[in-house]
Amino acid sequence: MPKRKGGIPTLTSKAPTAGLLSVMVALFVFSLVPTVTWGQPAPRPPTNLQGEDFPLDDGRRIQLTWALSPDDREGGLVEEYILLRSTKEEGPYTELPYSIPLGSDSYVDSGEVDENGVTVVEEPRNNIKFYYKIIALGKGGVRSEECLIDGPVVATRQWFHPGRVNMLVASIVLSLLILFFIWQASLGKELYIRPLAGLEAVQEAIGRATEMGKPVLFIPGIMDMDDIQTIAGVTILGRVARMVAEYDADILVPCSRSLVMTIASEVVREAYLDAGRPDAFKPDNIRYLTDDQFGYVAGVDGIMLRERPAANFYLGTFYAESLILAETGASVGAIQIAGTAMPSQLPFFVAACDYTLIGEELFAASAYLSKEPKQLGSLVGQDWGKLIFLLFIIIGSIIAIFNQLNPDLISIKSWFEIQ
Amino acid sequence: MKKQFPLAIVFIAGMIFIVQFFSPAFTPIQERFTHWYIVVAVFAFVLGLANLTRLNLQKIHRQQEGWIYSIPLLIGLAGMALCSFIFGIEEGPFVWLFNNMMLPMSATMFSLLAFFVASASYRAFRARHKEAVMLLVAAVIVMLGQVPIGSAGFMEHLRLSDITQWIMAYPNMAGQRAIMIGAALGVVAISLRILLGIERAYLGED
Amino acid sequence: MGLVKTMSSLDRRIIFLVVALAVIIPLLLPIGLPIKPTAPVKAFYDSTELIPEGSYVLISFDYDPATMPELQPMAISLLYHCFSKKLKVVMMALWPQGPQMADLAMEVVNQQLQAEGKPLPEYGKDYVNLGYKSGGGLVIIGLATNFGAIFPLDTNGIRISELPLMDKVKSAHDLQAVFSLSAGDPGIPAWVMVSRMAGYPTPPQPGETDITGKMLILGGATAVSAPQFYPYLNTNQMQGLLGGMRGAADYETLLALPGTASEGMDPQSIAHLVIVIFIIMANIFFFLEKRQEERKAT
Numbered sequence: 001m002p003k004r005k006g007g008i009p010t011l012t013s014k015a016p017t018a019g020l021l022s023v024m025v026a027l028f029v030f031s032l033v034p035t036v037t038w039g040q041p042a043p044r045p046p047t048n049l050q051g052e053d054f055p056l057d058d059g060r061r062i063q064l065t066w067a068l069s070p071d072d073r074e075g076g077l078v079e080e081y082i083l084l085r086s087t088k089e090e091g092p093y094t095e096l097p098y099s100i101p102l103g104s105d106s107y108v109d110s111g112e113v114d115e116n117g118v119t120v121v122e123e124p125r126n127n128i129k130f131y132y133k134i135i136a137l138g139k140g141g142v143r144s145e146e147c148l149i150d151g152p153v154v155a156t157r158q159w160f161h162p163g164r165v166n167m168l169v170a171s172i173v174l175s176l177l178i179l180f181f182i183w184q185a186s187l188g189k190e191l192y193i194r195p196l197a198g199l200e201a202v203q204e205a206i207g208r209a210t211e212m213g214k215p216v217l218f219i220p221g222i223m224d225m226d227d228i229q230t231i232a233g234v235t236i237l238g239r240v241a242r243m244v245a246e247y248d249a250d251i252l253v254p255c256s257r258s259l260v261m262t263i264a265s266e267v268v269r270e271a272y273l274d275a276g277r278p279d280a281f282k283p284d285n286i287r288y289l290t291d292d293q294f295g296y297v298a299g300v301d302g303i304m305l306r307e308r309p310a311a312n313f314y315l316g317t318f319y320a321e322s323l324i325l326a327e328t329g330a331s332v333g334a335i336q337i338a339g340t341a342m343p344s345q346l347p348f349f350v351a352a353c354d355y356t357l358i359g360e361e362l363f364a365a366s367a368y369l370s371k372e373p374k375q376l377g378s379l380v381g382q383d384w385g386k387l388i389f390l391l392f393i394i395i396g397s398i399i400a401i402f403n404q405l406n407p408d409l410i411s412i413k414s415w416f417e418i419q
Numbered sequence: 420m421k422k423q424f425p426l427a428i429v430f431i432a433g434m435i436f437i438v439q440f441f442s443p444a445f446t447p448i449q450e451r452f453t454h455w456y457i458v459v460a461v462f463a464f465v466l467g468l469a470n471l472t473r474l475n476l477q478k479i480h481r482q483q484e485g486w487i488y489s490i491p492l493l494i495g496l497a498g499m500a501l502c503s504f505i506f507g508i509e510e511g512p513f514v515w516l517f518n519n520m521m522l523p524m525s526a527t528m529f530s531l532l533a534f535f536v537a538s539a540s541y542r543a544f545r546a547r548h549k550e551a552v553m554l555l556v557a558a559v560i561v562m563l564g565q566v567p568i569g570s571a572g573f574m575e576h577l578r579l580s581d582i583t584q585w586i587m588a589y590p591n592m593a594g595q596r597a598i599m600i601g602a603a604l605g606v607v608a609i610s611l612r613i614l615l616g617i618e619r620a621y622l623g624e625d
Numbered sequence: 626m627g628l629v630k631t632m633s634s635l636d637r638r639i640i641f642l643v644v645a646l647a648v649i650i651p652l653l654l655p656i657g658l659p660i661k662p663t664a665p666v667k668a669f670y671d672s673t674e675l676i677p678e679g680s681y682v683l684i685s686f687d688y689d690p691a692t693m694p695e696l697q698p699m700a701i702s703l704l705y706h707c708f709s710k711k712l713k714v715v716m717m718a719l720w721p722q723g724p725q726m727a728d729l730a731m732e733v734v735n736q737q738l739q740a741e742g743k744p745l746p747e748y749g750k751d752y753v754n755l756g757y758k759s760g761g762g763l764v765i766i767g768l769a770t771n772f773g774a775i776f777p778l779d780t781n782g783i784r785i786s787e788l789p790l791m792d793k794v795k796s797a798h799d800l801q802a803v804f805s806l807s808a809g810d811p812g813i814p815a816w817v818m819v820s821r822m823a824g825y826p827t828p829p830q831p832g833e834t835d836i837t838g839k840m841l842i843l844g845g846a847t848a849v850s851a852p853q854f855y856p857y858l859n860t861n862q863m864q865g866l867l868g869g870m871r872g873a874a875d876y877e878t879l880l881a882l883p884g885t886a887s888e889g890m891d892p893q894s895i896a897h898l899v900i901v902i903f904i905i906m907a908n909i910f911f912f913l914e915k916r917q918e919e920r921k922a923t
Contacts, residue, residue, distance in 0.1 A: 238620030258467025288467035294528035363605030568894035
C-alpha cells in the first residue's frame with residue numbers, strides 16, 4: 001500500500017510560541033479546517049470528475065478521469081491526488097489509499113491488495129452504485145476543496161468480448177469440422193490417414209528393446225502439465241506403456257516436474273493394468289529428478305549411460321537440452337523417436353534422432369497409435385481446417401499484392417486482428 | 420464412475436477456460452481454477468521430493484550400482500535446503516553455493532551443446548539424397564555466414580552473410596510459420612479429443 | 626579401406642577434442658576478425674536511437690545463468706546504450722534469476738561509465754529494478770493497466786511509490802520501448818503476443834521516425850532460438866533482434882564498446898569453420914565408403 005505524505009503539519013519554530021494554550025488552540029483550528037494550513041495555501045481542486053465502467057472485464061473495475069487542478073504543474077502547489085469513495089452520495093466517504101501523482105488525470109479503481117495478499121480496499125462490486133470525490137493534496141498535507149463526481153458509477157460485467165468474434169468464428173468452424181469427421185468416422189466411413197514413419201517405428205523400437213533385454217526410456221519434455229505438448233507426450237506415454245507392458249519390457253520415465261511424475265506414474269500403472277499385467281509395473285521406474293533444466297539433463301544422461309536403453313522417446317516441449325539428450329542417446333546406440341512443436345529444437349532432433357514428429361504430428365501421435373476411427377476422424381477434420389487456413393493465406397497474399405498498387409482497394413486486415 | 424468423474428472434471432475445467440476467453444465475466448472462475456492448479460502443483464512437489472529421496476535412500480541401502488552418487492545428491496539436496504532456511508536466499512551460503520556450484524555446472528551442461536553440435540553434424544549432414552544436399556549446403560552457408568570469418572578474406576566476395584540473412588528471413592521463416600500453424604491446429608484437435616473424452620490414453624484406456 | 630571406415634564413423638571424442646582446441650586457441654591468441662553488423666542488429670540499434678532522450682523504457686531479463694555467455698553482453702550493451710541516450714530504465718524479470726542478471730550487468734555498466742568519466746545513473750531516478758514476478762503472460766497483461774499492482778515493491782523491498790522514476794511509469798502506456806532478453810519461455814513470444822492482446826501501444830511503422838505514442842518491441846535471444854523470431858521481425862511485430870553471441874558482438878561494434886561477445890567472435894568463427902571442415906570430411910569419406918561398397922557389389 002503506497003504511503004501518503006501529509007496529514008497534520010508538525011509545529012516547528014515558526015509556530016506561535018505564546019505558550020501551550022495557543023499551540024493547543026492552533027491545533028484545534030487545524031483539525032477543524034483541514035484546507036487551511038500554516039503558511040501553505042491550498043491548491044485549487046481538480047474538476048469534472050467522471051467515472052465509467054472499465055470496458056471488457058468482469059465488473060470489478062471503474063475507470064475515473066478528471067481535469068487536472070490549475071495548480072498541477074512543475075513547481076505548483078499540487079503534490080498528489082486523493083480519491084474518496086462511497087456507496088451513498090451523502091457519504092460517509094472512505095479515503096482510498098492509492099497514491100496518484102501530480103500530472104495524472106485518470107485512475108482505474110480495482111481495489112487494492114497488499115504484498116501479503118490482504119485486501120486493503122475492496123474492489124468495486126458488480127452492479128452497485130459508487131460515488132467518488134477527488135481532492136488535490138498540496139505541500140504539507142494541505143487539501144483542496146472536494147470535487148464530487150456527476151452521478152453514480154456502476155461496474156458491470158461483460159458477457160461477451162466483441163473484439164474476439166473472429167476467434168470465436170474460427171474456433172467454431174474448426175471444431176465443427178473436427179466433430180463432423182469424428183461423427184463420419186463413428187458411422188464407419190473409411191478415412192485415409194497419411195502414414196507417419198516415426199509412429200510406424202514405435203512398435204519396432206519397443207520390440208527391439210524387448211529382444212535386447214534393455215529398457216525403453218520415455219521423456220515427456222521438460223515443462224509442466226499446463227503445457228499442451230506435455231499433455232500430448234503423456235497421452236502417447238499411455239500408448240507406449242501399454243505396448244511395453246504387452247511385450248514384457250521395462251519403461252523408464254524420468255520427469256523434470258513433480259506433477260508430471262505423479263501423472264506419468266498413474267498413466268503407466270493404468271497401462272499395465274489394462275494390459276492385464278499389473279504385477280509387472282515397477283513404480284520406481286517413474287521418477288522425479290529436478291526442475292532445473294541442466295540438472296535434469298545431467299540426470300537423464302546418467303540414466304542413459306548406466307541403463308543403456310534400447311529405445312528413447314522424446315515427446316513434449318524441449319529447449320536447449322534437446323541435442324544434449326539426443327546425442328547422448330545416439331552414443332549408447334538407442335533407436336530414437338522424438339517429437340516436439342518447438343521449431344527451434346526440431347533441427348537438432350532431426351539431426352540426432354532416427355525419427356522426428358514435427359509440430360502437429362506430435363499432437364496426432366496418440367490418435368494415430370490408437371487406430372480408433374473416432375480419433376482418426378479428428379485428424380482428418382484438422383487437415384480440412386488447415387486447408388481453410390491455406391485458402392485464407394492465398395487470398396490474403398493476393399489482396400496484399402493488390403494493396404501495394406492501391407492501399408484503399410480492399411482491406412480485410414481488421415478481420416484478423418484480435419483484441 | 421471411476422473414469423467418468425475425471426472426464427467430467429476435464430470437460431468442465433477446459434470449457435471454463437475456453438468460455439473465459441470470449442466472456443470476460445468468467446474471469447474470476449478462471450482465476451480460481453488457476454489458483455487451484457498452483458495448489459495442486461505445490462502438493463505434487465512434495466510427492467516429487469519424497470520420490471527422489473526415497474529412491475536414492477533405497478539405492479544406498481541396497482548398494483545398487485552407482486549408489487555412491489546418491490550420497491552427494493542427498494547431501495546437496497538437504498544442504499541447499501537447510502542453507503536457504505537458516506540463512507535465507509538473498510545472501511550467505513545459499514548464494515555462495517548457487518554462484519560457485521550451480522552456475523558453473525549449468526553453464527558446463529549448456530556448453531556441451533558446442534561439442535554435440537559438432538558430433539551430430541558430422542553424423543547427420545551427409546549428402547544421401549537431393550534434400551540432404553540442400554540441407555547440407557544451407558547449413559554450411561549459415562554456419563559461415565553467422566560468424567565474422569564468413570566475411571573475411573576471399574569469402575567476403577561470396578556474400579555469405581547476406582545469403583544467411585536471406586535464408587533466415589525467407590525459407591526459414593516460411594518453415595517456422597508452417598510448423599506454428601500446423602501445431603496450432605493440432606492443439607485444437609487434441610484439446611477437443613481430450614475435452615470430449617475421445618482421447619483417454621492418459622487415463623490408461625484405449 | 627580401414628581408414629575410410631574409421632573416418633566415416635569417427636570417434637566423437639576426437640571431434641570434441643578438436644572443437645575444444647578450436648575454441649581455446651583463438652581465446653588465448655585472438656585474431657581480431659572484423660565484425661560487420663547484420664541487418665536485424667542494425668534495426669535494433671537504429672530503433673533504439675529513435676527513442677527520444679528522457680523517455681521511459683522497460684528491460685525484461687528473461688534468462689538465467691545458463692545462457693549468460695550469450696545474453697549478458699547484450700544486457701550490458703543495452704544498458705550502456707540506454708544510459709548514454711539518457712533513457713530512464715525500468716528493469717524487471719519473468720525468470721526468477723533475472724533480477725540478479727540485471728544487477729550483475731549494472732555493475733559492469735557502472736564501471737564502464739566511470740572509466741569514461743560519465744555520470745553514473747542514480748537508482749530510483751534513472752533506473753529501477755522491480756525484480757521477478759511469476760506468471761509470464763499474466764504479468765504482461767497486468768502491466769498494461771497498473772505497474773503498482775504487479776510490482777508493489779522493488780528488489781530492495783522499497784515501495785515503488787517511493788521511487789521517483791515510477792511516478793511517471795504507471796502503466797505500459799508510459800513506456801516508449803520494451804526490450805526482452807529471452808532464453809525461452811516466458812520471453813520474446815510472450816511479450817510480442819500478449820502485449821498486443823493486452824492493448825499496449827502499437828509499434829511504429831517501418832520508416833517512421835517520430836515514435837511518440839508508439840511502443841517499440843525489441844528482443845535479444847540465444848542463437849538457438851533466434852531463427853524462431855524472424856516471423857515477428859518480418860511482420861513488424863518486433864523492430865529489431867539480437868541473435869546469440871554474434872548479435873551481441875554486432876551490437877557492441879555499433880556502440881563501439883567491445884566486450885566479451887566481440888572477444889567470442891574469433892573462437893566462434895574458428896569453431897564454425899572446424900565444424901564445416903568436419904562436415905565436408907564426413908561427406909568425402911561417406912562417398913569413398915559408398916564407392917568401395919559399390920565396387921564390392923559389382
